Amino acid sequence: MTLQNAYLLIRTVQICSLEGKRNKENAPKTVDKWVDDPYLKNSSLYRDTTLDLYVTCTLYSDSKPLIQPEHTSYNPFSGSNKWDETIIFPLKHQDLPFDTMIVITIWDIYSPTKKVPIGGTSFNVFGMNKIERKGKHKLLVWQDREGDGETDTSTPGQIQGKDEQYRLEKLKKKYDRKLINHCQWLDKYTINEIEKISRSSDSLNKNRIYLTIELPEFELPVLFKQQNCSLYKPLQLHAKKSLVLINDIEMDEHPSEQKYHRLNLYDHKDLKPNLTELKGLTDILKSPPNTRVASKDALLIWRFRYYLTTNKKALTKFLRCVEWSESHQKNEALSIIPKWEPIDIADSLELLSSAFTHQNTTNVRRYAVDILRKADDEELLYYLLQLVQATKYEQYDGNINDSPLISFLFERSSKNFTLGSHFYWYLTVDSVLKTSSFCSLYKTLQDTFFRQLDPTDGLRINQQNNFVSRLSTLSVELKAMNFPREKKIEKLRHMLSEGSYKDLSDFPPIRLPVNPDIEIVGIVPEKATIYKSAKSPLGLKLRTTKGEEYGIIFKTGDDLRQDQLIIQLISLMDRLLKKENLDLKLTPYKVLATAEEDGIVEMVNPSEAMASVLSKYDGEILKFFKTHNPDSESPYGVAPDVMDNFVKSCAGYCVITYILGIGDRHLDNLLLTPNGKLFHIDFGYILGKDPKILPPPMKLCKEMVVGMGGENSKHYEKFKQLCCEAYNILRKSSHLILNLFALMADASIPSISEDKEKSILKVQEKLQLELTDQEASNSLLLLLNESVSALFPVMVEYVHKWYQYWRS
Known part of the structure; x- marks a missing residue:
């Protein structure tokens, strides 16, 4: 049938x-x-x-x-x-x-x-x-x-x-x-x-x-098809009649079914769509990735599959139309894949998702991995977090060679320690998650990967483990002390210089887990601190083999996996913009979760919260810039490159935080550097969630606009132009962004996993893929104007300021 x-x-x-x-x-x-x-x-x-x-x-x-x-x-x-x-x-x-x-x-x-x-x-x-x-x-x-x-x-x-x-x-x-x-x-x-x-x-x-x-009713008739029928079927009549009914093989199927088979199941390679069918195919291919293909659309794609082989964007749609449990469809699909125009790396990620977990899709996943091999190690690092999540969809039975993706990740991570270090820590975190049902899988992969490392890299991983373990123990001990913060800081410095954690102040070179390109040799005790926060994170200055200092924040009792994901996406978007020759002076600092509630954050120095800047400089960002980078010949008394950094970074973060739905934006989690770069920290609320009532669609306060010279200045006009340009560049990479989010659906990150489908749809909605570039720009400009003129966020910011004051 x-x-x-x-x-x-x-x-x-x-x-x-x-x-x-x-x-x-x-x-x-x-x-x-x-x-x-x-x-x-x-x-x-x-x-x-x-x-x-x-x-x-x-x-x-x-x-x-x-x-x-x-x-x-x-x-x-x-x-x-x-x-x-x-x-x-x-x-x-x-x-x-x-x-x-x-x-x-x-x-x-x-x-x-x-x-x-x-x-x-x-x-x-x-x-x-x-x-x-x-x-x-x-x-x-x-x-x-x-x-x-x-x-x-x-x-x-x-x-x-x-x-x-x-x-x-x-x-x-x-x-x-x-x-x-x-x-x-x-x-x-x-x-x-x-x-x-x-x-x-x-x-x-x-x-x-x-x-x-x-x-149930369907768009086409549902016809019965005889699977095994004998050539002759006796007709049960009265005994006196000897009539025998001969089954005519040519008439065994309904004529419409015969036509369907002629058009769809055989190699009708020269079939081309008419104008109506071509429009239908175009509309289908424009739909976002991970979209379920309707049965009517699936028929259209299947019918013209040979015509579509020259369109690399069509392969993922075609493979989603295949009923993989049906042998003839599976064989037809696998035979046509090599004839298709090779797809992009962004689209190959979709073929590694949960939509292709059937045992008959192993060759599809193998094809995706072959496409992924084109990425160099630097590019692969941008996708590594999601690829580790995709391993749970592999048909893995203990032999890594039977899994295309796992064997590929092992191969590449073994040859590059920066890649291998991140790969190891991603596996480590997933192997201890209490909310995940894949802990045993990731623990097995972690142990297998560690055994395959050469002795030098294995020693480096052990050193990282010991360093992180000691920091975690130190942080827990300090939290347990019933001392004021100032007393705890004094105690911390003593423990690092002369106490039981003196070994952390001087040790053989260790590749820093959050940034394996940096080798550290000890913590500077006198510069260690504890930040004002309920989690009491440690602020540490590390000495490096190059003689420079590298700042980190070590947190315990805080799940950094969501921050890690958002920073990874910001870094990726920064790369996408730079590929289009648009450098928006972003500051994608590094974050690494080392356990379910432990992790390391790179410290950006020098930088200061915007709330502190406005408090010290009479509510004017320009005074802050004039103090650090004055230029009497420029219109606002600020060095031109500083103003350029400020305008560009404001534009970049406005667009990116809008797309990702970053919430809880206040002046304490917006930071400024003396050379004009603005950047965001603390991503506890994403995908439109926000503890504040009626948050603005973009975090663009009046102080920022005044810092650019006001709404009528050329800098603000440039800011709006850059926002529109950046928005349309990122919209063109929507397949990559949405595919990366889809692979995180089962990563046990609460903001995503609590409603997987809606999470992806929220990002898709912000990208407004149905609009032209001009329409998208107009829509974004309306949102900017709405955010600047919003009164309620000003009131909320005022309340937040007093809350922070009384809490301190």
């Missing part, structure tokens, strides 16, 4: 309603019966109004049940006997035999321990023309008996008759299936008259009940 050869759906039946009157001729009629059986009074065996019914439904073939009966919920009826409840069978349409029969029984809850049948009915799924029945059907219910699934059933549901009422019923059935043209103004009067005739008809209503069911 074939259903558009795209999506073979699970069989469903909707139980709609029960109508008519029961035959009470056999019902008990004396009060004595009620006394003997107290349940009788409230049973539908006696009462006209049914009280407590449910329906069982199953499928029969060759007089045998195909599955166990499914049933509706118990329905306490009052007035109208309507269920409107769908029963789902664990069978696909393609698996139904030709003689499949739906067998239904209506049950009455006679007593707490007894049920009695109100009646039963049976209905053939396929008609004589091999087309599966669809739409609404009114079935005769044979009273006081269960539905019969025998081949020659005793409870046929088809209503038989020759009078006017039956003729009208047949016409109404055709009307419901849209086999009769609809006329809106006339139909409502006609249907009302038919209903009046039905209610007054003795032939249909006298002591009879009927059950209305609704079968």
